[in-house]
Amino acid sequence: MRYTRVVEEAxxxxxxxxxxxxxxxxxxxxxxxxxxxxxxxSPRRMKSAFAIG
Incomplete structure (x- = not known):
């Protein structure tokens, strides 16, 4: 839900x-x-964080 809302407000x-x-x-x-x-x-965690956020 949060991701779609951010896309709509982009x-x-x-x-x-x-x-x-x-x-x-x-x-x-x-x-x-x-x-x-x-x-x-750390590198794997950073990639996942960017993908999620």
């Missing part, structure tokens, strides 16, 4: 605001602590 929201939102979501769901702790699983 025309109304400026691009920089979308980038800020994506950056906040990325920092919220994959902070640097976990990435530094799990070095082996």
């Amino acid at each position: 025309d109304e929201v400026p691009m920089w605001e979308l980038q800020v939102r994506n950056r906040e979501l990325f920092q919220k769901y994959s902070p640097k602590r976990t990435v530094s702790k799990n070095k082996h699983s």
Whole structure:
């Protein structure tokens, strides 16, 4: 539901605001602590986070 809503509002929201939102979501769901702790699983986790968000 959230993904479709974002797609519908994409025309109304400026691009920089979308980038800020994506950056906040990325920092919220994959902070640097976990990435530094799990070095082996960090690239796969980052890819999945970008795909979901």
